[in-house]
Amino acid sequence: MDRNICLIGYMGSGKTTVGRMLAERLDMDFEDTDELIVKNEGRSIPDIFRDEGEAYFRRIETDLMKKIASDGELTGTVLSTGGGLPVDKDNRPLLKEVGTVVYLKAKPECLNARVGNDLNRPLLASEDRLLKIRDMLAFRGPIYEECADIIIDTDELDAGETVDKIIMSVNKSKSS
Ligand code: S3P
Numbered sequence: 001m002d003r004n005i006c007l008i009g010y011m012g013s014g015k016t017t018v019g020r021m022l023a024e025r026l027d028m029d030f031e032d033t034d035e036l037i038v039k040n041e042g043r044s045i046p047d048i049f050r051d052e053g054e055a056y057f058r059r060i061e062t063d064l065m066k067k068i069a070s071d072g073e074l075t076g077t078v079l080s081t082g083g084g085l086p087v088d089k090d091n092r093p094l095l096k097e098v099g100t101v102v103y104l105k106a107k108p109e110c111l112n113a114r115v116g117n118d119l120n121r122p123l124l125a126s127e128d129r130l131l132k133i134r135d136m137l138a139f140r141g142p143i144y145e146e147c148a149d150i151i152i153d154t155d156e157l158d159a160g161e162t163v164d165k166i167i168m169s170v171n172k173s174k175s176s
Contacts, residue, residue: 002075002076003076003099003100004074004075004076004077004078004079004098004099004100005022005028005077005078005079005099005100005102005166005170006079006081006095006098006099006100006101006102007019007022007078007079007080007081007102007104008081008083008085008086008095008101008102008103008104008144008147008148009083009103009104009105009106009144010083010106010111010133010136010137010140010144011083011111011115011121011123011124012106012110012111012112012113012114012115012118013083013104013105013106013111013114013154014104014106014114014154014159014162015032015080015081015083015104016032016034016080017159018104018159018162018163018166019032019078019079019080020078021159021160021163022078022163022166022167023077023078025163025167026078026167028076028077028078029074029076029077029078030077030078030080031074031077031078031079031080032079032080032081033061033064033065033079033080033081033082033085034080034082036064037057037060037061037064037082040060040064041060044120045057045120045121045122046119046120046121046122048060049122049123050122054122054123058084058088061082061084061085061088061091062088062090062091065085065090065091065094065095065098066090066094068094068098069094069097069098074098074099077099079098079099081095083140084123084140086140086143086144086147087140087143092143092146092147095147096147096149100149100150100170100173101147101148101149101150102148102149102150102151102152102166102169102170103144103145103147103148103150103151103152104152104154104162105141105144105145105151105152105153105154105155106153106154106155107155108130108133108134108137109130110154110155111133111137112129112130112133115129123136149173150166150169150170150173152165152166152169
């Protein structure tokens with residue numbers, strides 16, 4: 001597939017796992033905005049949040065999206081994006097410019113279970129993580145939906161089934 005696919009969704013929605021599998025199945029490249037940021041900055045996401053704060057992270061996230069959209073070098077790529085990326089209004093048209101936007105949707109309980117014990121997400125360091133996810137998703141859910149060309153309900157799906165569904169939906173949207 002030559003058109004890029006951008007995966008969006010909340011932390012734990014499976015963007016990276018599904019993205020890698022999808023890229024392999026479609027013989028596409030794979031990139032991840034968080035991984036690109038970590039590489040460019042030479043430090044982990046928790047370190048960036050701790051040392052510079054969230055506003056700085058958001059700024060470099062938007063700068064990265066602007067660069068990806070403007071240099072047009074990304075082709076035939078599945079791009080997994082950080083869960084907060086579509087929250088910045090400026091990033092939404094950029095995502096659409098870069099590729100077909102696929103939202104991996106899931107319920108808070110499911111996201112909470114999928115995040116498991118991963119300590120790599122500073123925004124989820126909370127006493128009551130499920131409540132935090134519910135609150136954030138109440139705000140972000142409509143944004144993800146507005147931004148998406150395709151929405152995949154992933155609650156009942158494993159990564160492989162999600163990949164199948166994305167491929168079916170992308171093909172369907174191309175032929176319609
Ligand atoms: C964030 C999601 C993370 C990472 C950062 C902030 C968010 O990416 O960009 O910790 O605001 O939802 P993942 O969605 O890949 O975990």
